[in-house]
Every structure is written in C-alpha cells, then in structure tokens.
Amino acid sequence: MSHELHHFAMGTWVFFxxxxxxxxxSFVGLTCARRAATAHTGSNRSRWTFMAALSIGGVAIWLMHFIGMMGFAVPGSSVRYGLGLTIFSVVLAVGATWFGLWLLDADVPWMRSVSPTSRLGIGGVIMGFAVAGMHYNGMAAVRIQGSLDQGTTFVLYSILIGVVASITALWLSRNAEHWLVRIPAALVMGCAVVSLHYTGMAGIDVTVDPAAPSPAGMTVMSLLFPGFIVGVGVLAVPVLALMATPTSEELRREREVAAWVGAAADRDERQA
Structure with a gap:
C-alpha cells in the first residue's frame, strides 16, 4: 500500500x-575554475580543474544530496543505502564536473573546430545529465521495506534544471573574475543544485510492504560522518592552495610595483 513520506523529518535546518x-x-570550485582558466601551464590548469571538480562535484553536489537525505524518512520502514551505488554516485558527480570544465579548454583534434559557445553548450548538457544521473543513482542506492518509484515528469524537470545549472556553472567559471562576483554566483549555483535535488524528491512515490524483509545497508548518518570528514579535507586542499598561490592580478601588481621602484632608484642615481 502507498505510504506518506517526509523530506524534512529532522527539521528545516537540514535544508539550510x-x-x-x-x-x-560552489564558491571554492568557481575560484579554482577561474585559476584554471588563467593558468599559464597545462599542469597548473589540470591541477586547478581537478580541485574545482572535487569542490563542485564532491561537495556542492554529492555532499549536499546526502545532507538533504538526512530529512528523508518513510513512516513504517527504516531507510538504508547501498554502499556500491553511493560510491559510484560521487565518482559520477566529480567526473561529470571535471569533464565539463575540461571541455572548455580541451586541445584535442575533435574539439579544435568547436566554438567556445558550442563547447559551453555541449559540456553543460553532458554535465547536467550526469549531475541528474548522480542524484538518481544516489536514489537507486536507497533501500526501504517496500518499493520506491520516481515520477517521470519530475525526473524530466530535474534534468532540465541540471542542464541549465551546469551551463550556468561553466559560464560563471569563465566570467566570475572577482571574488565579490563569485559570491552571488555561488548563491545561484547552490540554489540550482538544491532545486534539482528537491524537484527529484518531490516525484517520489513509496509503497511499504510490511511482509518484506527489513532493508540492509548503511544509514545516512554512517555515510555522512566520513562524507563530512572527506568533504572538509577536499575543501581544505584548494583553500590552502588558493591562499598560497598568488593570482595573476597580484603578480601583475607586484611587477608594476617592482618596475616603479626600479625606475625611482634609477632616477635617484642619475640625480646623485
């Protein structure tokens, strides 16, 4: 028989x-993506792109999903998660984000004739489908005492949100130059990711079968504890790298100051 379900069983604080x-x-990822766009070497570009993918895909998308799942409850059944599909979902989220960012500057024969705008569209569509796929792969890992079905209309809407959000994220990664611009950009990205999640969740229909065996697997809290630890580490690495590495603007200003000091010293020597 069909049962009710809750998305905020632990309170609305989970949503926030x-x-x-x-x-x-998103903010850390956009900052890393901007560094990748202005990198002067391929190795630096690859490093910043990977850190951006970890921040956006691993934290902004995957960790957000499972934090939101803390509020998911089915009266009359415990909720468990399959470990294999859960791990695959984070690989999918990070991999899709990395591919979308990589595609913007990929210097490969089959992409050289593609315009930047087309790259943005192609990367955004692929990334959007993969991000939505991460959500539904994560939902496929849910185990309850019964069955869980997804409404087709909500699936389509969530995919559309994922594509629009991905194209926006890729565009912002190239245009959010100043950190003050990246703050509203991150707010918009966060809104898009959360909207995808709860749009998909709104289409869930649950049927609890009292005769079915109790579900086996991990609880959401047993997933989130190591997830939070890894997430903090994932964010700490790029944050420290961003603090330790000067931006192109900072390097330009240092060169201008050095040139000014040198010119002033030469002028003083000639006057002496």
Whole structure:
C-alpha cells in the first residue's frame, strides 16, 4: 500500500545546511575554475580543474544530496543505502564536473573546430545529465521495506534544471573574475543544485510492504560522518592552495610595483 513520506523529518535546518554546503563548495570550485582558466601551464590548469571538480562535484553536489537525505524518512520502514551505488554516485558527480570544465579548454583534434559557445553548450548538457544521473543513482542506492518509484515528469524537470545549472556553472567559471562576483554566483549555483535535488524528491512515490524483509545497508548518518570528514579535507586542499598561490592580478601588481621602484632608484642615481 502507498505510504506518506517526509523530506524534512529532522527539521528545516537540514535544508539550510544542505544549501550552505552547496554554496561553499560552489564558491571554492568557481575560484579554482577561474585559476584554471588563467593558468599559464597545462599542469597548473589540470591541477586547478581537478580541485574545482572535487569542490563542485564532491561537495556542492554529492555532499549536499546526502545532507538533504538526512530529512528523508518513510513512516513504517527504516531507510538504508547501498554502499556500491553511493560510491559510484560521487565518482559520477566529480567526473561529470571535471569533464565539463575540461571541455572548455580541451586541445584535442575533435574539439579544435568547436566554438567556445558550442563547447559551453555541449559540456553543460553532458554535465547536467550526469549531475541528474548522480542524484538518481544516489536514489537507486536507497533501500526501504517496500518499493520506491520516481515520477517521470519530475525526473524530466530535474534534468532540465541540471542542464541549465551546469551551463550556468561553466559560464560563471569563465566570467566570475572577482571574488565579490563569485559570491552571488555561488548563491545561484547552490540554489540550482538544491532545486534539482528537491524537484527529484518531490516525484517520489513509496509503497511499504510490511511482509518484506527489513532493508540492509548503511544509514545516512554512517555515510555522512566520513562524507563530512572527506568533504572538509577536499575543501581544505584548494583553500590552502588558493591562499598560497598568488593570482595573476597580484603578480601583475607586484611587477608594476617592482618596475616603479626600479625606475625611482634609477632616477635617484642619475640625480646623485
């Protein structure tokens, strides 16, 4: 028989924590993506792109999803998660984000004739489908005492949100130059990620079967504890790298100051 389900069983604070997590991950990821866009060597570009993918895909998308799932409850059944599909979902989220960012500057024969605008569209569509796929792969890992079905209309809407959000994220990664611009950009990205999640969740229909065996697997809290630890580490690495590495603007200003000091010293020597 069909049962009710709850999305905020632990309170609305879960929603705000999920949104905040997505915003922080998006901000760090956008900053890393901007560094990748201005990198002068291929190795630096690859390093910054990978850190951006970890921040956006691993924290802003994947960790946000499972924080939101803390509020998911089915009266009459416990909720468990399959470990294999859960791990694959984070690989999918990070991999899709990395591919979308990589595609913007990929210097490969089959992409050289593609315009930047077309690259943005292609990367955004692929990334959007993969991000939505991460959500539904994560939902496929859910185990209850019964069955869980997804509404087709909500699936389509969530995919559309994922594609629009991905194209926006890729565009912002190239245009959000100043950190003050990246704050509203991260707020918009976080809103898009959370919207995808709860749009998909709104289409869930649950049927509890009292005769079915109790579900086996991990609880959401047993997933989130190591997830939070890894997430903090994932964000700490790029944050420290960003603090330790000067930006192109900072290097330009240092060169201008050095040139000014040198010119002033030469002038003083000639006057002496």
């Amino acid at each position: 924590l999920a949104y905040l997590t997505s915003v922080v991950g």
